[in-house]
Amino acid sequence: MPVDDIKVAQKSLLDWFNSNKRDLAWRKTNDPYKIWVSEIMLQQTRVDQATPYYHRFIKRFPDVYELAKAPQDDLLKIWEGLGYYSRARNMQFAANQIVEDFGGKFPDSEKDVRSLKGIGPYTSAAILSIAFGKPFAVVDGNVIRVLSRLAGIEEDVRKKEVIKQIQHLADEFLNHDNPGDHNQAVMELGATICTPKNPKCHSCPLQLQCTATKLIKTDTIPYKSPAKKRPHKHIGVGVIVDDENRLLIAKRPNDVMLGGLWEFPGGKKENDESIEQTITRELEEELGVTVETGGKITEIKHAYSHFTITLHAYYCRITDGEPLAKSSQEIRWVNRKELQDFPFPKANKQLTELLVE
Ligand code: SF4
Numbered sequence: 001m002p003v004d005d006i007k008v009a010q011k012s013l014l015d016w017f018n019s020n021k022r023d024l025a026w027r028k029t030n031d032p033y034k035i036w037v038s039e040i041m042l043q044q045t046r047v048d049q050a051t052p053y054y055h056r057f058i059k060r061f062p063d064v065y066e067l068a069k070a071p072q073d074d075l076l077k078i079w080e081g082l083g084y085y086s087r088a089r090n091m092q093f094a095a096n097q098i099v100e101d102f103g104g105k106f107p108d109s110e111k112d113v114r115s116l117k118g119i120g121p122y123t124s125a126a127i128l129s130i131a132f133g134k135p136f137a138v139v140d141g142n143v144i145r146v147l148s149r150l151a152g153i154e155e156d157v158r159k160k161e162v163i164k165q166i167q168h169l170a171d172e173f174l175n176h177d178n179p180g181d182h183n184q185a186v187m188e189l190g191a192t193i194c195t196p197k198n199p200k201c202h203s204c205p206l207q208l209q210c211t212a213t214k215l216i217k218t219d220t221i222p223y224k225s226p227a228k229k230r231p232h233k234h235i236g237v238g239v240i241v242d243d244e245n246r247l248l249i250a251k252r253p254n255d256v257m258l259g260g261l262w263e264f265p266g267g268k269k270e271n272d273e274s275i276e277q278t279i280t281r282e283l284e285e286e287l288g289v290t291v292e293t294g295g296k297i298t299e300i301k302h303a304y305s306h307f308t309i310t311l312h313a314y315y316c317r318i319t320d321g322e323p324l325a326k327s328s329q330e331i332r333w334v335n336r337k338e339l340q341d342f343p344f345p346k347a348n349k350q351l352t353e354l355l356v357e
Contacts, residue, residue, distance in 0.1 A: 001151075001173075001209060009150075009209045010175040010182065016205035017185035022047070022192070025054055027184070032106035032131035033064050039126045040087050040118065044305075047191070053082050064104055068095035072260050076343035083346070085258055090118025108132045130180035137170035138183045139163065142190025147173070148222040149194060152211030157222040232308045236278035237266030237348075238291055238316035239355065240323070246335055247355065249342065250286070250328035257304075262342040264313065264351065265328070275312045286328065289321035298354055302347040311347045 001009070021027065024047065026038035037057055041050040057078055061067040067075070070092065079088040094116035098106060106127075107113050113124045125136035139147075144157050147169045155162045175182035193200045201213045212221045240248040249262045267282035269275060276293045283291045294315040301310050325331045334342070339352040 005209055006173060009206055010173070012205035012208075013185045013189065014175065014178065014181060017181060017188055020192070021184070021188055025051065030131055032108070032127050034058060035131045036106070036119075036123070036127055037091070039123050040091055041082065043087065043123075044084055045082060050082070053079070064095045064098045064106070067092055068099045073343060076260050077341075080261075080343045080349065081346060085261060085345075087118060089254065089260055093117040094119065106131070108134070110134075110136065126183065129183050133178075133180055135174060135176045135179045137167070137174040137179070138187065139167050139170050140187060142187045142194075143170055145196065145222055146186055146190045146194045146206070149199070149212035149218060150206055150210050152215060152217065152221065154217070154221055154223055156225045158225050230303070230307050232310070234269040234275065234278075235266060235309050235311045236269055236275040236282060237264040237311060237313050237351070238279045238283050238293065239264050239297060239313055239351070240283070240289075240291060240316045240318060242318070242333060244333075246333040247339070248287075248323060249332055249334060249339070250325065251330045251332075253327070253329055258345045260329075260343075261345050261348075263344060263348045265331075266311075276314065279314055279316065283316065286326055287321075287323040287331070288326055289318045289323050291316040292319050298351065300347045300350050309347065311351070313351050 024038075026034055029035065038050070038054055041054055041057070060074070060078055061070060072089070072092070075088050075092055076085060079085060082088075097116055098104060101115075102112065107116075108128070108131075110124060110128060113119055113127060114121075119127075122138055122140055125138045128134040128136045129138065144163070144166055147153075147166050148157055148162075150173075151169055153162065153165065155165075157163065157166070170186075173186075189204070189206070193204050194206075199213075199218050201207050201210070201218065204210070204213075207213055212218045242248070248265070250265045251262050252259050254260050265283055265286045266279055267286070269278040270281075273281070279293055280291055283289055294317060297313040297315060299310055299312050302308065323331055336356050339356055344352055
């Protein structure tokens, strides 16, 4: 785009943003800590879903010191249901880095921000531009859609080289006088006007400069090659009940998916096994006990980003051995009401709700 057109487009975009932006809690602050929290929460998560979590999180952990010293169970309980739990664990790690390496003050250079755990190019650019007014252009899903349509990029946006091309465009298009609002404006446009289906081009401040709308190609740009089909796994879990009617739960190791969350022990069904055999084998491996399975409690389906599961839950009773935390951080016997105090991943959470009832 010629420089003059870029300037016109930047101004139309900012004017539109100033009159149309949604009233979001994290837009009322320049505090880099709060902007960081919102940006991490908004990854892979819709605004309406993230908003109540954001309020609860800021209330419980109002600054980096509170987050750094929080017990992990408290942190994951606040995050429960939001998914991608490594985000929360990484934030706590980064909060400790900020306390120890930067005296509790959020760093304001790209090098230092990128040294924080869990902060990649997108989050770094968002914090530096929004909180500190520094000229870094963000590229997320919304920006990819807006800029690929604006420039008429027809190649597959799943390809790395195409993303690089879009990052280059975003850098060129960035308004250096107000990079924070400019970045938010492009993302806002993608979220509310330049939507994946039926973009509202007639209300768009970039309509005059937009290639996709001129060529009537908004249906085919951006092009995404089909995603691979997600594999499906059957998971057998054992709800072990003891003589006092307490249930056994285990805390997942920190370095695995859903790390730090609690669950009922169990695992993936192998090809020739029945689900009862899976549970018996898994509980032997994970806890060192022999169990006998009893009645089936429920079946729960759940989708993760790379696979889907059916969780099959059965009551169990230990017939031999004392349970040990062989493949978890910790195990605990709890009564049914206490289950609500622990952070569980979604499918297990549904199971706890059934058990509490
Ligand atoms: S004119 Fe339409 S396709 Fe182009 S950026 Fe605006 S909303 Fe998107």
